Amino acid sequence: MSTNSENENSNYLTNVQDFSMDSTSLYKYEIKIAKTNHKVPVVNDVHLHSIYNPTKEAATFIAKNKKLTNVKNEILILGLGFGYHVGEAIIALKEKWGTDYKIVVIEPNEKVYMDYLEHAELSDVNLKIYAGYKIQDLYKDRFLVDYLLTKPGIIAHPASFNLYENYYKNLLSYQAPKDVGSFDQYIESAILRDNIRRLNQDSDLLTAINEQMYPKEEELDNTDHFFMAFNEMVKGSISIEGRDK
Incomplete structure (x- = not known):
């Protein structure tokens, strides 16, 4: 909190809402x-x-992360505020990478984001901001999921991270639901979606496929062959990653 006197604080106050x-x-x-x-x-x-002096603070903060921005041209920033540190990150990345960089910012509060747009919006084609999203909804966004898979450098804005520590920790440790029913909204193919709905919606995918396939007395159709192949692919992937131990 600010250490200014009560009268000084009243001069700084411009907008209060509950x-x-x-x-x-x-x-x-x-x-x-x-x-x-x-x-x-x-x-x-x-x-x-x-x-x-928020801009000086931001410059000092990003300077402390220079080793990261020198080796990573894709950055995930946890916390937006009014974006002073984001602006400094853009400067640092441009100095090292030119236009070959990306920044994704995740801000829990949409209100903060809306006021950022009004008072301090940054204009940069390489910047993408997610604001006000529930964690499970963030992981429904294909661009963000693909971005996270590239293992971007992570910069946690201290004040924002401390304020929403649980949110950010849950974001970084999120594990998607494994039951078949949770896949429905992610499947674009109507045919595949209809076939997935034939499986036990409460089981994990491998268990549901095994329940569907074995034992099976009638002749296998194309969907059955797909499930068999997919089953082996998933098991192979799990084995390679060592998650079967």
């Missing part, structure tokens, strides 16, 4: 003006940037 509280939402939110005239969001009494 919100219902859950694990990621705001119950108290305000925007203050730093001594450098930059706007600073304050969530649940936590200043997301320095109330004195």
